[in-house]
Amino acid sequence: MAVAAHRPARRGLTAQERREALAAYLFLSPWLIGFIAFLVVPIAMSLYAAFCDWVLIKPPPRWIGLENFRYMFSQDRYFLWSLGVTLRYMLMSLVPSLVLGLLLALLLNQRLPGMNLFRTVFYVPAVVSGVAVTLLWMNLLNPELGAINQVLRALGVQNPPNWLNSSTWALPAVALMSLWGVGGGAILYLAGLQNIPEQLYEAAEIDGASRWQRFWRITLPLLSPTIFFMLITGLIGSFQVFTPAYIMGGASRWGTSRHLRFYVLHLYLKGFQEGKLGYASALAWVLVIISAILVTIIYTTTEQYVYYEEQGKERS
Amino acid sequence: MATAVRERRRPASPPLWKRKSVREAVHAVIMYALLLGIGTIILMPLSWMLTAALRGPGEVVYTVPVSWFPTKSFHFENFWTVLTYKGYPLWRPLANTLYLVVLNVLGVLISNTLVAYAFARLRFPGKEFLFRIVILTMLMPGIVLMVPSFLLFNALGWYGTYLPLWVPSFFANAWSIFITRQYMRSFPRDLDDAARIDGCGYFGIYRRIILPLCKPVMTVLAVFTFQGVWNDFTGPLIYLKDAEKFTLAIALDYFRRSAFSTVSVNTTNLVMAASLISVIPMLVLYFAVQRQLIGGIASVGLKG
Numbered sequence: 279m280a281v282a283a284h285r286p287a288r289r290g291l292t293a294q295e296r297r298e299a300l301a302a303y304l305f306l307s308p309w310l311i312g313f314i315a316f317l318v319v320p321i322a323m324s325l326y327a328a329f330c331d332w333v334l335i336k337p338p339p340r341w342i343g344l345e346n347f348r349y350m351f352s353q354d355r356y357f358l359w360s361l362g363v364t365l366r367y368m369l370m371s372l373v374p375s376l377v378l379g380l381l382l383a384l385l386l387n388q389r390l391p392g393m394n395l396f397r398t399v400f401y402v403p404a405v406v407s408g409v410a411v412t413l414l415w416m417n418l419l420n421p422e423l424g425a426i427n428q429v430l431r432a433l434g435v436q437n438p439p440n441w442l443n444s445s446t447w448a449l450p451a452v453a454l455m456s457l458w459g460v461g462g463g464a465i466l467y468l469a470g471l472q473n474i475p476e477q478l479y480e481a482a483e484i485d486g487a488s489r490w491q492r493f494w495r496i497t498l499p500l501l502s503p504t505i506f507f508m509l510i511t512g513l514i515g516s517f518q519v520f521t522p523a524y525i526m527g528g529a530s531r532w533g534t535s536r537h538l539r540f541y542v543l544h545l546y547l548k549g550f551q552e553g554k555l556g557y558a559s560a561l562a563w564v565l566v567i568i569s570a571i572l573v574t575i576i577y578t579t580t581e582q583y584v585y586y587e588e589q590g591k592e593r594s
Numbered sequence: 595m596a597t598a599v600r601e602r603r604r605p606a607s608p609p610l611w612k613r614k615s616v617r618e619a620v621h622a623v624i625m626y627a628l629l630l631g632i633g634t635i636i637l638m639p640l641s642w643m644l645t646a647a648l649r650g651p652g653e654v655v656y657t658v659p660v661s662w663f664p665t666k667s668f669h670f671e672n673f674w675t676v677l678t679y680k681g682y683p684l685w686r687p688l689a690n691t692l693y694l695v696v697l698n699v700l701g702v703l704i705s706n707t708l709v710a711y712a713f714a715r716l717r718f719p720g721k722e723f724l725f726r727i728v729i730l731t732m733l734m735p736g737i738v739l740m741v742p743s744f745l746l747f748n749a750l751g752w753y754g755t756y757l758p759l760w761v762p763s764f765f766a767n768a769w770s771i772f773i774t775r776q777y778m779r780s781f782p783r784d785l786d787d788a789a790r791i792d793g794c795g796y797f798g799i800y801r802r803i804i805l806p807l808c809k810p811v812m813t814v815l816a817v818f819t820f821q822g823v824w825n826d827f828t829g830p831l832i833y834l835k836d837a838e839k840f841t842l843a844i845a846l847d848y849f850r851r852s853a854f855s856t857v858s859v860n861t862t863n864l865v866m867a868a869s870l871i872s873v874i875p876m877l878v879l880y881f882a883v884q885r886q887l888i889g890g891i892a893s894v895g896l897k898g
Contacts, residue, residue: 295717301796302718308705309728312765317731320742327745382632388625398884399633402640405880408825409846410869414643417862423656425642432659461636510733518737521827525847542737549741550832558741566738573733 324559332556339556346560357561359536360544361568363449367540368516371453376508378460380501383467384493397465404462412525415455416442442526448537452522463508470504471497502584509580510573517569518542541565638662640873647672647870649863656862672867681852684868686838687845694759694841695823701763702770702819703812709766710774711800715786725775732768737828744832758833759826759841763819770815777811778804813886817879824876842872 291299303310328346330339350357386397403411418425419441430438439447474497482492520542527538545565549558610616645664646655653667677685712718713725747758781804789799830841840848850865880887 291719298716298796299718302712302716302721305708305712305716305796305800306724308764309709309766309771312705312762312767313727313731316743316746316762316765317739320739320746323745324738324742327741332745385625385628385632390622390625394885396629396633398881399636401884402877402880403636405821405876406640406873408872409827409843410872413846413850413865413869414639417646417655417866418639418642420656423658425639425660425662428658428660458636458639514733514735518735520737524827524831542740545737546740550744555741555745562738562741566735569735 324562327556327559328563329560330556332554332559334550334553334555342556346557347564349557350560350564356536356539356544360539360541363537363539364517364519364541367449367453367519368513370450371456372509372512372516374453375457375460375463375512376505378457379463379508380467380505382461382464383471384497386464386468387471397468400461401465402461403459404465407459409521409525411458412455412522415451415458416526419451419454442535442538445537448527448535452519452526452538455522463512466508467501467504470501474500499585503586506580506584509576513572513576514569517565520546643866643870643873646863647867651863653863655866669863672863673871676849676864676868676871679849679864682837682845682849684842684845684849684871687840687842688871690839691824691842694756695820697760698763698823699816699819701760701765702767702815705764705766706770706774706815707805707808707812708800709771710778711804713771713775714778715783715799715804716796728768728771732772740828740832747833753833754835754839755833756839759823759829770819774808774811774815777808781807810886813883817883817887820879821876824872846872 327339329341329343331342331345332339382400386393386400419427421427421438421440421443424441426441427438439450441447441451478496478500479492482496487495519540523538523540523543524546527535527543541561542565545558545561548554548561641662641664642660645661648664648669649655649667649672650669677683677688713721713728743758744753747753750757752758752761785803786799789803794802825843826841827843827847830844834840834844837845837848846865846868849868
C-alpha cells in the first residue's frame with residue numbers, strides 16, 4: 279500500500295511491471311504485425327486506389343481525384359441497381375431469420391428428453407454452407423420438376439414461382455436458401471436464453487404472470503443484447519452476400535443475371551473481371567460508409583431498448 | 595362465509611384438460627410435433643441430395659413425385675467416378691483443401707492463444723486501447739478487404755500461390771482473439787501466481803497452465819476455422835489461377851460447368867455426388883465434436 283502510494287503517478291513502472299509489459303507485447307506481436315501488414319496497409323492502399331485509375335493489366339496507378347465517384351453515381355448503371363438488390367435482400371432475409379431464429383431457440387430451450395439431438399440437427403445447415411449447398415438448392419428450386427415446386431403444387435399452388443429464372447422470385451429464392459440455415463442463429467439465441475436466471479421466471483410465476491407476460495417482460499428484455507448483436511452481424515453479413523450470387527446468377531453460362539447482381543458481386547465483376555481495381559476500391563469504400571451509417575442509425579434508435587444486465591459490474 | 599370456504603377448497607377431481615399432468619403431456623406432444631416437423635424440413639434437402647447422388651447414369655434425377663429417400667438406385671461408384679473424373683479428378687482439390695485447412699487451423703490456434711493470453715492475463719500499458727481496436731475490427735465488413743488485400747498480395751508476388759490463403763492465419767484475427775480472451779479470463783488469477791512462485795516465466799504459464807485449460811475454446815476455434823477454410827469461395831477464387839491448385843469450393847463450380855458443357859446427358863447425379871463429397875467431411879467433424887461445439891458456443895457465447 280505504502281509503496282504504491284509513493285510511486286510516481288505516471289511514468290514509473292517497476293522492473294517487474296516493465297518485464298510483464300515487455301512479455302505482453304511479445305505475446306501480442308503476431309496480432310500487431312498482422313494488424314499493420316494485413317489491415318492497415320491494405321486499407322491505406324485501397325483508400326489511395328479509390329482515387330486512382332488503377333487497372334490490373336497496366337500497373338502504374340494514375341491519380342484521377344473524384345472521377346471514380348462521379349462515374350459511380352452518374353454512369354455506372356449497376357451501382358444503384360446492385361445496392362437496391364442488396365437492400366431488398368436484406369429486408370427479405372434479415373427480419374424473417376431474426377424472428378424464426380428466436381422462435382426456434384424458444385422451442386429448443388424446452389426441457390424435454392432428446393433435446394440435444396434436435397439442437398444438433400437444427401444446426402446442421404449452418405455447418406454445411408457454401409458452394410455445395412448453393413448447387414443443391416439450385417436443383418431443389420428447379421421451376422418445372424424441382425422438389426420445392428412439386429411440394430407447392432401438391433399443396434394446391436397452381437402456378438408456383440419460377441424462382442431463379444424469374445425476375446421477381448430470384449431474390450426470394452436466395453433468401454429462402456439462407457433461411458434454411460436459421461438454426462445457426464437459433465443456437466446463439468439459445469445461449470442467450472440459457473443465461474437468463476431461472477429465479478426470474480419462478481418469481482414471475484408466483485406473482486401469477488402468464489406465459490405470454492413472462493415472454494414479453496422477462497425473456498425479450500433480457501435477450502435484447504443478443505437480438506441486437508444478431509441484427510448488427512446479420513446486417514453486415516447481408517451486405518457481403520457473394521457466393522450464392524456468383525454461383526446462382528453471377529457467372530452462369532447465360533451471363534450475369536441482373537436480378538442477382540448483389541453489390542459485392544458487382545464489385546467483384548468490376549474489379550476482377552474488368553480489372554478496374556481503383557474503381558472497385560471506390561465501390562468498397564461507399565459500401566463501408568453506407569453500412570456504417572446504417573449501423574449507427576440502428577444503434578442510436580435501438581439503444582434505449584437494449585438492456586444490459588452487467589452495468590457497473592466487474593470490468594477487468 | 596360458507597361460500598368463500600367452499601371456493602377455496604379444491605374440487606375433488608378437476609376436469610381432464612385442467613390437470614397438470616395432462617396439460618404437460620399435451621404440451622410435450624405439441625413440442626415434439628413441431629421439433630420433428632422442422633427437423634424433417636431441415637434434413638430433407640440433404641436426403642434428396644444423397645438420393646440424387648446415388649442415381650445411375652441416364653436415370654432421371656427430377657422424378658415425379660419427388661424421391662426424397664434413396665430407395666431404388668444405389669450407385670455408390672458415382673463418388674469414385676467423381677474423385678477420378680477424367681477431365682477433372684476431384685481428389686486433387688480435396689487434398690489441396692485439406693492442406694490449407696491444416697495450415698490455417700495451426701496458425702489460428704497458435705497465434706490467437708498467444709495474443710489472447712496477453713489480453714486476458716497480463717497487465718501492460720495501452721491494453722484498453724489495443725483491445726478497443728480489436729473490437730472495432732470485428733465490426734468491419736471483411737469483404738471490404740477483398741480488393742486491397744489483392745493489391746497487397748499481388749505486389750508481394752503471392753498471386754497464384756497458396757500464401758494469401760494461409761499466411762494471414764498465423765497473425766491472429768479479431769473474432770478468435772475475442773472469444774479466446776473471454777474464455778481465458780474465467781480462470782482464477784491464483785493459477786498464474788502459483789506458477790510464478792514455482793519459477794515459471796510468462797511463456798511457461800501460457801504453455802503449461804493456460805493452454806491445457808483452453809481445450810474447449812480451442813476446439814471451437816479449430817472447428818470454425820476448418821469450416822471457414824473448407825467453405826471459403828472468395829479467397830481461392832481471387833488468388834488461385836491454375837486448376838491444379840483449386841480448392842474444393844471452386845473446384846465444385848468448375849466441375850459443374852465442365853460437366854455441363856462436355857456431356858450432353860444429365861450429369862446432375864455426378865454434380866450432387868461431388869457436392870456431397872464436399873459436405874460429408876464437415877458433417878462428420880460436426881457430429882464428432884457437436885457436444886463441445888454447441889456447449890462451447892453457449893459458454894463462450896456473447897458474454898462480454
